[in-house]
């Protein structure tokens with residue numbers, strides 16, 4: 651039931667993508683910085699950072715339109731995406747992007763203002779037909795890694811939003827804040843591997859359980875699919891100070 655609700659919310663989020671896309675734009679934040687405007691994407695990314703201190707990457711698991719799109723592509727390529735060094739590409743992209751934002755802000759002019767609806771039409775992102783060319787370009791960027799490399803490869807490799815949440819959740823852990831995470835009872839695991847098959851991020855959950863690392867995995871999006879699939883109820887959500 652929980653996974654059905656999760657997938658439905660993700661699908662709705664994806665269907666709303668043309669309306670909300672400018673609130674996740676890595677480009678508009680740079681354009682806003684050049685005019686000293688804190689735009690919608692700046693506000694959304696800061697909210698992601700703060701929320702992830704308490705809820706980890708729950709945004710990715712339950713609300714992200716790009717996540718919804720990629721989960722629709724599982725039929726095209728259901729294989730787990732290769733992990734390792736590829737997962738670090740997103741941090742390189744993110745670092746270059748953050749430097750570009752700061753540099754543009756320093757070189758920019760005007761007094762600092764806040765405009766959450768910057769470059770939207772009464773809050774709606776895409777209202778003109780020619781903007782769909784850009785929209786479908788962005789969709790291709792999100793679709794191709796997942797189709798070529800497998801489950802949610804775009805999240806693993808190139809997502810510019812994921813590092814905010816990885817930083818936020820790491821900071822939350824460092825500060826010992828109560829934070830949503832997955833805990834496992836290692837001794838109850840029968841190593842059936844059903845959790846691996848259900849994980850939309852293609853993670854080796856079984857191995858994480860045996861190594862007691864489920865609560866520390868920065869690629870985990872707290873979707874709960876492994877919890878709902880495990881026949882032995884090994885995994886569960888926790889929001890406590892103590893971690894395994």
Ligand code: SF4
Nearest residue numbers: 839840842843845880
């Ligand atoms: S589904 Fe449960 S019992 Fe099976 S490997 Fe995963 S944690 Fe262990």
Ligand code: SF4
Nearest residue numbers: 849870871873874876
């Ligand atoms: S480990 Fe579990 S909660 Fe984390 S992404 Fe995979 S299925 Fe979702």
